[in-house]
Amino acid sequence: MAVLVLTLAACGGQSASDGETGPAGTESADGEGGATGDPIRIGVLLQLSGAAGVFGPPSQQAAELAEREINDAGGLLGRPVEVVIGDDATDASTAQEQAERLLNQEDVDVLISTESSAAREAVLPIVERADEPMIYTPLYEGGACNENLYNLGEVPKQQIEPVIPYIQDEYGVDSWYIVGDDYNWPRALGEVAQDAVADAGGSIVGEEYVPLGTNDFGTIIDNIESSDADVVMATLVGADAIAFVQQLNDFGLGEDVRVFGVAMLENVLPGLGEVEPVIAAFGYFEELENPENETFLTALDEMFGQDREQQTTLSEGTYEGIHLYAQAVTQAESTETEAVLQALNGQQFDAPRGSLTVGDSRHVTQNMYVAESRGESYEVMHDLGEIDPGDQC
Amino acid sequence: MAELLNAVYATGLLLLVAVGLAVVFGLMGIINLAHGEFLMLGAYVALAVTSLTGSFWLAIAAAPILVAILSLPIERFVMRRFYARPLETIVVTFGLAIVLQQLVEGLFGRGFQRVESPLPGSISFFGTTFPRYRLFLVMAAVLIVALLWVIQRHTLLGLRARAVMQNPELASSLGIDISRAYLLTFGVGSALAGLAGAIIAPTASVFPAMGTPFVVSAFLVVLVGGLGSLGGMAAAAAILGVTQTVLAGRVTPVFGVIGVVVVAVVFMRFMPDGVGRLWGQFRPRTGRAA
Numbered sequence: 001m002a003v004l005v006l007t008l009a010a011c012g013g014q015s016a017s018d019g020e021t022g023p024a025g026t027e028s029a030d031g032e033g034g035a036t037g038d039p040i041r042i043g044v045l046l047q048l049s050g051a052a053g054v055f056g057p058p059s060q061q062a063a064e065l066a067e068r069e070i071n072d073a074g075g076l077l078g079r080p081v082e083v084v085i086g087d088d089a090t091d092a093s094t095a096q097e098q099a100e101r102l103l104n105q106e107d108v109d110v111l112i113s114t115e116s117s118a119a120r121e122a123v124l125p126i127v128e129r130a131d132e133p134m135i136y137t138p139l140y141e142g143g144a145c146n147e148n149l150y151n152l153g154e155v156p157k158q159q160i161e162p163v164i165p166y167i168q169d170e171y172g173v174d175s176w177y178i179v180g181d182d183y184n185w186p187r188a189l190g191e192v193a194q195d196a197v198a199d200a201g202g203s204i205v206g207e208e209y210v211p212l213g214t215n216d217f218g219t220i221i222d223n224i225e226s227s228d229a230d231v232v233m234a235t236l237v238g239a240d241a242i243a244f245v246q247q248l249n250d251f252g253l254g255e256d257v258r259v260f261g262v263a264m265l266e267n268v269l270p271g272l273g274e275v276e277p278v279i280a281a282f283g284y285f286e287e288l289e290n291p292e293n294e295t296f297l298t299a300l301d302e303m304f305g306q307d308r309e310q311q312t313t314l315s316e317g318t319y320e321g322i323h324l325y326a327q328a329v330t331q332a333e334s335t336e337t338e339a340v341l342q343a344l345n346g347q348q349f350d351a352p353r354g355s356l357t358v359g360d361s362r363h364v365t366q367n368m369y370v371a372e373s374r375g376e377s378y379e380v381m382h383d384l385g386e387i388d389p390g391d392q393c
Numbered sequence: 394m395a396e397l398l399n400a401v402y403a404t405g406l407l408l409l410v411a412v413g414l415a416v417v418f419g420l421m422g423i424i425n426l427a428h429g430e431f432l433m434l435g436a437y438v439a440l441a442v443t444s445l446t447g448s449f450w451l452a453i454a455a456a457p458i459l460v461a462i463l464s465l466p467i468e469r470f471v472m473r474r475f476y477a478r479p480l481e482t483i484v485v486t487f488g489l490a491i492v493l494q495q496l497v498e499g500l501f502g503r504g505f506q507r508v509e510s511p512l513p514g515s516i517s518f519f520g521t522t523f524p525r526y527r528l529f530l531v532m533a534a535v536l537i538v539a540l541l542w543v544i545q546r547h548t549l550l551g552l553r554a555r556a557v558m559q560n561p562e563l564a565s566s567l568g569i570d571i572s573r574a575y576l577l578t579f580g581v582g583s584a585l586a587g588l589a590g591a592i593i594a595p596t597a598s599v600f601p602a603m604g605t606p607f608v609v610s611a612f613l614v615v616l617v618g619g620l621g622s623l624g625g626m627a628a629a630a631a632i633l634g635v636t637q638t639v640l641a642g643r644v645t646p647v648f649g650v651i652g653v654v655v656v657a658v659v660f661m662r663f664m665p666d667g668v669g670r671l672w673g674q675f676r677p678r679t680g681r682a683a
Contacts, residue, residue: 051602218402247596273509
């Protein structure tokens, strides 16, 4: 029934285009950079509505900022760029419709996707048929190796492997319990954790997966208590993660059992009450202190004022995706698919998250940071340095 | 012991989410797919009242009243037109659910929000710990069902409601204002959903789609229990709550959810009139009951 609700709700969410789909070139007339001619069109697929609808709006703002920055610097190859947004309503088949629209009607030159893995897989055949490059930006389970595809997000090799030994050392824990939602990403991370925990000299004393939408974790918390675990790797998303952490604390285990919230992005923090700090590890936090991040956040503040959305690793990824594409086009001196895909390999970009390098396996070497929750935001505790994504393909 | 407490809590939670539906679906025969959204509205009332006044107990009092008031125009202008057409109510309430979610999203934003628990901490209970608020939730669920039973069986209001639901024409000829009876019954059902939503709010988080996962289990409880039977509903909640807890704990949580559906289907196959049939009670609108 829940699935049905989401599907029908999706029908209303055709497109939240940013109002810049007017006649070609109108935008460029106002552009300060003075680029003229037909715009280079950048398709951006986001989750602006539906179950994961909270993640879209910050990405949309980041995309609009990237568009403005590129145009202010004179556009690309002397042409202005134009971002065209599509809303997949957190639904793979809507993602396909939107990808068709962007690629075949709006004639975009690239597809930047900040969506679920399910949407990525659904959209890839359409991207192949249109033969355009695609950049998939969010953290994911790894191993997506389509010829037209580059991936920017944190893979388990980055988000799990170096983090587990760090948590064991820093918090003096070694007895892990894995609790996740029951779909492919948590299961894939669970497998990576098996090896990572063993390598770090710890042990996994329990592993459980619950259906999405679970709101009572009493039984699992009892199992955790009797297993004597001292740390939980929670690959739960959204409301499930909140309910779990909340109830773990309600049951009085908050102090004895640390929680590594692998998918606990900033948006879940306001849902948590007074709980023991949660540990998170991502490639980007708004709290990072570096010049690129300061510029990024200041520019967003100026552009959106009061309405500026909190940036997360997901939305910052959308911003990087657009800039990396722009760099590749500049280097290739063309928007031709083959040339752009070749130029993307080896691109380096000083992003708000730190320096990124695109590697041979079409994934990205990036910094990883460990943070602890402090009320409704994270405090960055440690920089794990640049982490290689390994051989993903 | 921990398993028993968890089963009791699962039962209480099921009772709480099903009790409003037992009135709207069980008595009126409306397949209300927006039931979860009435729960959600109650949770948002709790959120608003708690942050305005600082008192969760006031919020619990306000939630059923405000949700009931909100439900009255919905009954008058929408539901009323579909009483004779149960299949159409599915589509109508489905649309209503989307509208209510979008309205709340517009008013409160789509992010997760928190209602602080008025009873933090846990108590020790025969060697296991159990959160105090969970204990409160179970007691509240039992109290609500008991109160509803008293109203239904022992007050004039309950008598009239039952009369109208069982045979509207006859009730009308006896001078009962059936239009008002429908309005009141829908209001009571919505109030109960709103109350449940407010009570559930501190156990997890408040967000526009929070009601959706509760709808299926609420329907299963009412169907297994039997339409119009509060005792049956309580028994059904216990059967399904124990099934879920035992399977989730001893096999996997996924099996817990599957098990609930399987057990519900088996009961509906062999007791199509519900568990409540076993001790024979009033049943409206079921041809078989006669």
